[in-house]
Amino acid sequence: MAHHSALHSNFGVDYVITYRFADTSNVEARDGFSSLMQALARAGLATEVRNGDNCCLLVFVKVGSEKRLAQQVYRSRVKDWLHGVRAAEPARETQSTLSGESLNEAERFRIIHHLITSPREEGGAGIIPKHGPWKNVESVFPLHDHTFNKQWIKKWSTMTFLKANDLDEIRDRFGEKIAYYFAFTQSYFQFLIFPAAFGFAAWVILGSFSPLYAIVNGLWCVTFVEYWKRQEIDLGVRWGVKGVAGIQQKRRNFQHEKEVRDPVTGELVRIFPATKRLGRQLLQIPFAILAALALGTLIATCFGIEIFLSEVYNGPGQNLLVFLPTGLLTALVPTLTTMLTSIATRLNDYENWETSESYDSALTQKIFVLNFITSYLPIFLTAFVYVPFGSLVVPYLDIFSLTARPFAADEKQLRAPQTGFMINPSRLKKQVIYFTVTAQVVNFALETIMPYVKRRGFSKYQEMKSERAAKKGGAGAGATIDDLPEEAEFLKRVRQEAELDVYEVATDLREMVVQYGYLSLFSVVWPLTPVSFIINNWIELRSDAIKICVEMQRPIPLRADSIGPWLDSLGFLTWMGSITSAALAYLFSNNGLGPDGTPASIQGWALLLAIFLSEHAYLLVRWGVRLAISKMDSPGMEKERAERFMVRKRYLEDAMGQDVMDAPSNQMEENITRASLEEDARQSSLRTTSPQDHFWSRQRSWEESAKVGASLIEKMAPKETKKEQ
Numbered sequence: 001m002a003h004h005s006a007l008h009s010n011f012g013v014d015y016v017i018t019y020r021f022a023d024t025s026n027v028e029a030r031d032g033f034s035s036l037m038q039a040l041a042r043a044g045l046a047t048e049v050r051n052g053d054n055c056c057l058l059v060f061v062k063v064g065s066e067k068r069l070a071q072q073v074y075r076s077r078v079k080d081w082l083h084g085v086r087a088a089e090p091a092r093e094t095q096s097t098l099s100g101e102s103l104n105e106a107e108r109f110r111i112i113h114h115l116i117t118s119p120r121e122e123g124g125a126g127i128i129p130k131h132g133p134w135k136n137v138e139s140v141f142p143l144h145d146h147t148f149n150k151q152w153i154k155k156w157s158t159m160t161f162l163k164a165n166d167l168d169e170i171r172d173r174f175g176e177k178i179a180y181y182f183a184f185t186q187s188y189f190q191f192l193i194f195p196a197a198f199g200f201a202a203w204v205i206l207g208s209f210s211p212l213y214a215i216v217n218g219l220w221c222v223t224f225v226e227y228w229k230r231q232e233i234d235l236g237v238r239w240g241v242k243g244v245a246g247i248q249q250k251r252r253n254f255q256h257e258k259e260v261r262d263p264v265t266g267e268l269v270r271i272f273p274a275t276k277r278l279g280r281q282l283l284q285i286p287f288a289i290l291a292a293l294a295l296g297t298l299i300a301t302c303f304g305i306e307i308f309l310s311e312v313y314n315g316p317g318q319n320l321l322v323f324l325p326t327g328l329l330t331a332l333v334p335t336l337t338t339m340l341t342s343i344a345t346r347l348n349d350y351e352n353w354e355t356s357e358s359y360d361s362a363l364t365q366k367i368f369v370l371n372f373i374t375s376y377l378p379i380f381l382t383a384f385v386y387v388p389f390g391s392l393v394v395p396y397l398d399i400f401s402l403t404a405r406p407f408a409a410d411e412k413q414l415r416a417p418q419t420g421f422m423i424n425p426s427r428l429k430k431q432v433i434y435f436t437v438t439a440q441v442v443n444f445a446l447e448t449i450m451p452y453v454k455r456r457g458f459s460k461y462q463e464m465k466s467e468r469a470a471k472k473g474g475a476g477a478g479a480t481i482d483d484l485p486e487e488a489e490f491l492k493r494v495r496q497e498a499e500l501d502v503y504e505v506a507t508d509l510r511e512m513v514v515q516y517g518y519l520s521l522f523s524v525v526w527p528l529t530p531v532s533f534i535i536n537n538w539i540e541l542r543s544d545a546i547k548i549c550v551e552m553q554r555p556i557p558l559r560a561d562s563i564g565p566w567l568d569s570l571g572f573l574t575w576m577g578s579i580t581s582a583a584l585a586y587l588f589s590n591n592g593l594g595p596d597g598t599p600a601s602i603q604g605w606a607l608l609l610a611i612f613l614s615e616h617a618y619l620l621v622r623w624g625v626r627l628a629i630s631k632m633d634s635p636g637m638e639k640e641r642a643e644r645f646m647v648r649k650r651y652l653e654d655a656m657g658q659d660v661m662d663a664p665s666n667q668m669e670e671n672i673t674r675a676s677l678e679e680d681a682r683q684s685s686l687r688t689t690s691p692q693d694h695f696w697s698r699q700r701s702w703e704e705s706a707k708v709g710a711s712l713i714e715k716m717a718p719k720e721t722k723k724e725q
Contacts, residue, residue: 011142011490014112015061017127018138018498022055033057034134036127043115043125044068051482053495056138063112072105072111072123082697083247084239086643104172106557109142113556116140128252152669156542167235174548175557176241182541183235184228184563185512189232189537191224195519195530202527208429209588214524214581217431218442218614219573219621221520226625229567234634238559244561248355255352272352287347288369295373298336302329302333302722303381322578333374363507364565368513375514379435379522382428383580386620387587428588432525440536443511449544451501451551456677503552509545509566512537516570520577524584575618582614583607599627 005203021029040061041045048060059308063069077090090101117140118124129137136621152169159166162182202213236242256270304327344366353359483491515533523529548555586607 009113009490010145011060011487012062013060013143014063014109015116015140016494016498017059017061017116017140017517018052018056019059019136020052020138021057022138024136025157029136032133035133036137039120039125039127040116040445042120043123045112045115045125049493050487052498056498057497058491061116063115069103069108070113072115076111076114077101078391079247080240080244083243085243085247088646105145106172106175108556110175110559112698113140115140128592131252139498139500139502139553141497141554142493143172144549144554153542153546153549154419156545160538161190162541163304164238165253165604168239171239171555175556175559176239176244177556177558177560178505178548179239179513180232180560180563181509182544183231183535184509185541185544187228187231188224188512188516189541191220191227192530192534192537195220195523199523199527199530205529205656207583208525208527210524211585211589214528214614216580216586217519217523218581218618221577222618222622222625225567225574226629228570230629230634232567232631233564234637237637238635239637241559241561244559248357251353251356251359252673253349254354255538264424272354277351277353283347283350284366287343290343291370292338292373295333295370295378298332299329299377300381302326303378307386313405337370337374341367344370360506361565365568367510368565368569371510372517375435376517376521379428382431383522383525383584383587386427427588429526432518432522432529436523436526436529437532439466440515440532444536444539444543448547448551451547451667455500455551499587500551500553503548503555505555509563511540512572513566513569515571517577520573521580522584524581525588549618574622575615578614578618579611584611585608 017036019033021032024032036059037047038665040059042107044064046062046064050058050060052058074090077086080086081089115124116127120126127134127137129139156162156166167179167186170182198216199213202210206213233242254270255272257267257272257276261267261271262269291332302325305328307325312442322547339447345363348359348363348366515536519529519533
């Protein structure tokens with residue numbers, strides 16, 4: 001019973017801070033830890049300290065009082081209102097803010113994390129892990145709610161589609177940024193139903209490289225991207241985060257060049273000249289060229305070796321040698337990509353972005369360039385180099401004969417044919433199948449199964465290490481030696497969570513966007529591509545939930561009002577897909593042999609015409625779909641209009657009284673008699689009046705005005721009208 005209670009109880013802990021001092025002197029470690037405790041206390045946070053593993057302390061943090069939390073919630077909501085995120089002004093009293101709108105778990109964790117990390121001048125502790133004076137602070141993370149996690153995984157395992165309430169539940173637990181990822185993946189999964197059904201029919205009836213399939217797939221891609229843009233707005237309104245991107249946090253590493261006084265607020269603002277940053281951004285051009293040359297050369301070289309070994313070399317060991325290029329790519333591409341990612345990060349640092357959001361957006365765009373090259377270049381080489389120019393290129397592949405020379409029986413087996421070489425029309429299809437099926441399975445294994453195996457292996461290694469230490473007379477219990485019995489299971493779980501990796505939602509978003517690229521760019525090659533993706537994405541949604549709950553530390557809730565720069569990547573891939581689909585449908589028409597029976601008969605002008613018409617059709621369709629969707633109403637837009645109406649109504653009621661729009665009373669406020677008129681005349685004679693006063697005093701009420709108007713109508717009406725009466 002105690003074990004069950006410890007597993008499902010977090011003892012009221014909001015966050016855990018790991019303080020590691022293995023490489024620090026005792027004096028420095030004590031001083032740094034004392035500063036940490038002082039900073040947390042100054043921010044209004046309560047702490048408890050326990051022993052960790054391997055020269056590590058676990059600092060358990062919770063908010064000092066509910067009053068302190070209520071103050072921070074009120075400040076956050078007022079800030080949202082001032083920036084236009086919230087339509088209505090929060091209640092004036094702090095406690096009324098919480099009673100009027102409940103505090104969900106994600107908002108609580110987000111605000112407490114802000115207290116831990118925000119600068120001291122903003123009322124926070126200013127603790128940034130591994131930064132400046134906090135170099136010994138390894139991580140800051142909330143604890144998992146295992147009761148919710150278990151119920152969540154069990155619930156999802158029996159569901160096919162996620163409902164709006166399921167997405168709300170994710171948002172309330174993990175924040176809007178992660179909720180947007182699940183909402184996008186769910187929308188993508190639902191939208192795949194049509195192309196999967198149509199793709200299967202096209203595979204059975206039309207075959208590969210069907211112009212009809214290319215047209216339908218292009219229409220679907222445009223519709224999906226435009227629909228998701230509207231969906232982002234609806235979710236932003238539903239979750240109260242529309243426009244939250246405008247509330248940006250300053251980066252600690254931002255280096256201002258000068259201070260200027262804001263003409264509106266009068267405050268001193270630290271700025272970095274935009275023209276100077278633009279000059280630094282121009283370095284992205286040589287970086288993109290460098291990345292394209294480095295990765296392109298490696299991939300093209302391995303591509304040439306693979307062509308040589310599979311279609312030129314016919315000696316001993318061919319069945320094994322064909323795997324050599326795959327091995328080279330597996331070993332070298334990740335290494336080279338890591339190096340280029342490091343360069344991209346340094347370039348991003350050099351651009352000196354002011355906010356974390358702009359920094360992440362710029363880095364995402366650079367990483368997308370690398371992903372585009374590594375993911376799609378092999379297929380581009382096959383489709384647009386091997387097919388049109390294979391007969392010209394293959395005779396020069398003798399330069400790769402070194403890869404098979406030790407195995408060849410004679411020189412003839414290493415010589416490329418000078419004439420009569422025929423391309424393999426099924427090569428492109430096999431390559432697309434590999435990237436859309438095999439690679440998806442491999443990625444799932446690397447993403448889900450390998451971390452589990454690694455974690456179990458590390459746990460087993462730690463147990464063996466402790467056993468060996470115990471046999472030698474050491475403290476085999478390690479960190480648990482001072483644990484109290486009622487805390488032992490809880491602390492064991494916390495130490496395990498402290499060793500887990502940090503979840504990065506951008507990684508999962510990148511996978512979905514890259515997958516969408518295969519569908520947009522190359523599914524005309526193999527119409528069953530969406531069938532593979534719809535199966536993969538059903539599993540992906542649930543495996544990601546398990547990954548968050550089991551394999552990763554609980555994510556820190558972050559707010560967002562979109563999927564960020566990945567939306568631009570989707571638009572770019574959709575546009576590029578309109579070009580590649582038209583080109584592939586032309587190049588591989590007639591069952592992959594070209595428009596006139598052989599690839600050599602392809603006409604350049606016809607290929608360019610097909611691309612030109614397809615791209616302009618895409619622009620026209622996108623405009624039409626965007627216009628049609630803008631005319632459609634949605635729950636989010638209705639809610640936004642209702643909120644704005646209530647704000648206007650409340651403002652009018654507060655400013656002018658609740659009955660400001662009521663109709664005037666049917667009763668006269670006073671009875672007009674001969675005596676009252678004589679009294680008014682006497683009063684007016686006693687004071688000086690202007691012609692304007694006389695003008696406005698002739699009719700005392702709206703009823704009198706109505707009677708005067710009626711009498712004038714009676715006098716001025718034509719005689720014919722009077723006779724009709």
